[in-house]
Amino acid sequence: MSRIIAIICAFVWAFSAPVQAQELSGLARIDGATSGFSEGWRGEVTLRLDLSQGVPWRVFQLEDPKRLVLDFREVDWRGFTADALGQAEGIGAVRFGQFRPGWSRMVIGLEAALGVKTAALAVDETSGAAQLEVVLTPVSGADYAAQAGAPRDPRWDLPEPALPPVSTRQERPDWAPVVVVIDPGHGGIDPGAERGEVNEKTLMLTFGRELRDTLRRTGAFEVVMTRDEDVFVSLERRVSIAHEAGADIFISLHADALSQGHATGATVYTLSEEASDKASEILAERHDRADILAGIDLSKADDEVANVLLDLARLETQPRTDLFAGLLARQIRETTGSLNKKPLRHAGFSVLKAADVPSVLLEVGFLSSKADLERLTDPNWRALMAGAIRDALQLWVEEDEEMRGLLRQ
Ligand SMILES: [Zn+2]
Known part of the structure; x- marks a missing residue:
């Protein structure tokens, strides 16, 4: 060859x-x-x-x-x-x-x-x-x-997309904005879920931009997007964008279609070696496969030393991630009323493997659900959802700082 x-x-x-x-x-x-x-x-x-x-x-x-x-x-x-x-x-x-x-x-x-x-x-x-x-x-x-x-x-060797200047939490003064990395799922060659005229990659880019604007209006957040156009970005690249941006938190946005179990309502996924149920496992596998189809195979990327380092980093990250996932589910329930019956789940999504950055994958809704599809395509409903995420982030920043303060004493 x-x-x-x-x-x-x-x-x-x-x-x-x-x-x-x-x-x-x-x-x-x-x-x-x-x-x-x-x-x-x-x-x-x-x-x-x-x-x-x-x-x-x-x-x-x-x-x-x-x-x-x-x-x-x-x-x-x-x-x-x-x-x-x-x-x-x-x-x-x-x-x-x-x-x-x-x-x-x-x-x-x-x-x-x-x-x-x-x-x-x-x-x-x-x-x-x-x-x-x-x-x-x-x-x-x-x-x-x-x-x-x-x-x-x-x-x-293709040119890398331009990146924002590197900044880390340690280097920034106390009042500096919290860096949120928004990751609209799929893109380019990978459309994600599709229902009629609607596809996941376009819908999540639209919602990602709306969420970015909502967060920026508070003046408290600096927002970096992993993609701001219809382009394929590998899972590995999404994670490295979070690192290079000095992310405080990483939020991946999806609206998948699930054939099993009539899934409906927002669902918050966090990383785990073991999937919390079969549907979560299938969803994670499907996302990784989209990367493989686009020509990038990360299956050999794991090695033992790296795994040990990742585990160490997760010890500190995991409670911070869990805190945000819980607040996010609560705010979404209070603001939109559209929350999955089992809103907090775990799965081995590659895109959540930024071990030192708290990371969640939010299924904003499921395109396979008629009710969710209606909500997702309604700009007013999306504005409520963006508000819920903003409120959850603000609560998280306060509680996280308290928690980290306690840890340091
Ligand atoms: Zn997806």
Whole structure:
């Protein structure tokens, strides 16, 4: 696989001059009418993508689950649907979207071990239009595994989003604002839950911004968002944004759909090795899987030394997290009346693993519940919810300082 990538990259960068010139005319678009999958001899599958202009791109494959990843220097996806590509033997779901600002990604699920046989982009000299063709051929499981892996090529190291200046609680004077990191769930290629026209990533970005404004109006909080646009942010990156911002508290916002148990009402999740129930476990797994589908696999990130350090940090963080989770549930009940029957739960959400920052994941409601869906799409109700979170934060800051004062004596 590394050999194929090297060839592809050399090919792509040879195009860099005309590509830059073409960027002036706007983003590349994919023509859904002429693009698609086709089946060939001996189980081969060809993917053809007709682009309005040539763009730097790369292809690689990943395991668990098997999928083909195509990255592009940015493509405008408006008007394009996965259905336009049709279907072929061994090809599963296709997802696409903005991956980071300026970068797009298409992820093609593979139901069989299909390896990249050839991949090439041809640009028409007259029109500037480009045709990307990837030919996949059946390979053994062992050959697939040998080829799979995200390439490390410095030319593709994507720019990190700009970060706010670092500040930590210790360095700030007593009156300094409390730093709240708001984490709107999902984004970009990962839409989260969907119900009709409504999707979780957009709804949580809207609510995240409303909550940010509500908190800022008090003058007591400095707010940092893990994303402020429709872009994919890895779970690991969300946690590191909290660290780099010197977060006092981290709040992840979600509105998932649960098929089991008619879940309804706000639910506050805190981190635990053991999930408090089956539904919590499924929810945590599903969120981690979205990251894997987007091409980032953190399953090997744990090591024993790190775990010991994390446990030590949690000893102090856990009571502070529990205090906030309890206050949050209480304020939501008092303000909105819309609280889950079992409002405090635990699960192993990766996004809550900022061990030294108290962190909660708030399911503001469930898109799978008709009543919740109505509330979540009502700006007045969301304003009540943002007020409840603000009040809980203000109470938490007071009680937390008292508690920490007691600990230090
Ligand atoms: Zn979610």
